[in-house]
Amino acid sequence: xxxxxxxxxxxxxxxxxxxxxxxxxxxxxxxxxxxxxxxxxxxxxxxxxxxxxxxxxxxxxxxxxxxxxxxxxxxxxxxxxxxxxxxxxxxxxxxxxxxxxxxxxxxxxxxxxxxxxxxxxxxxxxxxxxxxxxxxxxxxxxxxxxxxxxxxxxxxxxxxxxxxxxxxxxxxxxxx
Numbered sequence: 001x002x003x004x005x006x007x008x009x010x011x012x013x014x015x016x017x018x019x020x021x022x023x024x025x026x027x028x029x030x031x032x033x034x035x036x037x038x039x040x041x042x043x044x045x046x047x048x049x050x051x052x053x054x055x056x057x058x059x060x061x062x063x064x065x066x067x068x069x070x071x072x073x074x075x076x077x078x079x080x081x082x083x084x085x086x087x088x089x090x091x092x093x094x095x096x097x098x099x100x101x102x103x104x105x106x107x108x109x110x111x112x113x114x115x116x117x118x119x120x121x122x123x124x125x126x127x128x129x130x131x132x133x134x135x136x137x138x139x140x141x142x143x144x145x146x147x148x149x150x151x152x153x154x155x156x157x158x159x160x161x162x163x164x165x166x167x168x169x170x171x172x173x174x175x176x
Contacts, residue, residue: 001099002140005122005148009155010115011163013106013170017114020106021175023073023081025166027054034058037161040154056083056102063150066090071102079106086125096131099123104162116163120155122147 013020027046034044042059049055049072056071068090071083082103089098101121108114137143169175 002124003121004098004124004144005151006120007148007151007155008117008119009152009159010117011160012109013114013116013163013167014112015114015167015170016112017079017106017108019170019175020114020166021078022104022106022116022166023076023078024175025169026056026081026083026104027073029056029165033165037165038154038158041158060154062154063146064091065150067098067100069100069102071100075103080104089128093135093137094131097125097127099125116159116166118155118159118162120151122151 029044031044035041038060040060040062042061044056044058047055047057054073054076056069056073058067058069058071060067060069066089068088069085070087071085073081073083075082080103082101085100085102087098087100089096099122101119101123103117103119103121105117105119106114107117132138132140132143
C-alpha cells in the first residue's frame with residue numbers, strides 16, 4: 001500500500017463547535033445535499049457494513065474517473081469522523097480499486113467560530129498497481145502528481161460547500 005495522494009482543505013464555520021455533530025452530519029447527509037456540494041458528486045447514501053458499522057456510500061466522477069466509495073466508520077465522535085473505503089475506480093485504464101480514507105473534524109477557534117477540516121488520503125491496492133502495469137504505466141510519480149492535483153481540486157471545491165451545509169443545519173437547530 002503506497003500513498004498516492006493526501007490532501008487537506010479547511011473552511012471556517014461561524015458558530016460554536018459544540019453546536020455541530022460532524023459524524024451525525026455525515027451519516028444523515030441526504031443524496032441531494034451531497035450532490036449540491038460538488039459538480040462531481042453523483043449520488044450519496046448510507047448503509048450498514050456486514051459487521052454492523054455505519055457506512056457512507058458515495059458516487060462521484062473526478063477527472064473522468066468514476067469512483068464508488070464504500071466508507072466504513074472507524075471513528076465516530078461528535079467533532080471527529082474517520083471513514084475508510086476500498087473504492088471501485090472505473091476509468092479509461094479499466095476497473096480497479098483504490099484505498100480512500102476520509103477524515104473530517106470540527107476544531108473550535110473562538111466561542112462563535114470553528115474550523116471544518118476535510119482530509120482525504122488515497123492509497124494504492126494490488127489491483128490498482130496491476131492495472132497500471134497492464135497499461136504500461138511505470139512512472140508512479142507521474143500518477144501520484146496527477147492524482148494529487150485532482151484530489152486537491154475536488155477537495156477545495158467541496159469543503160466550503162460542506163461547511164455551508166453544516167452551518168445551515170446548525171441554523172435550523174439540527175443538533176440542539
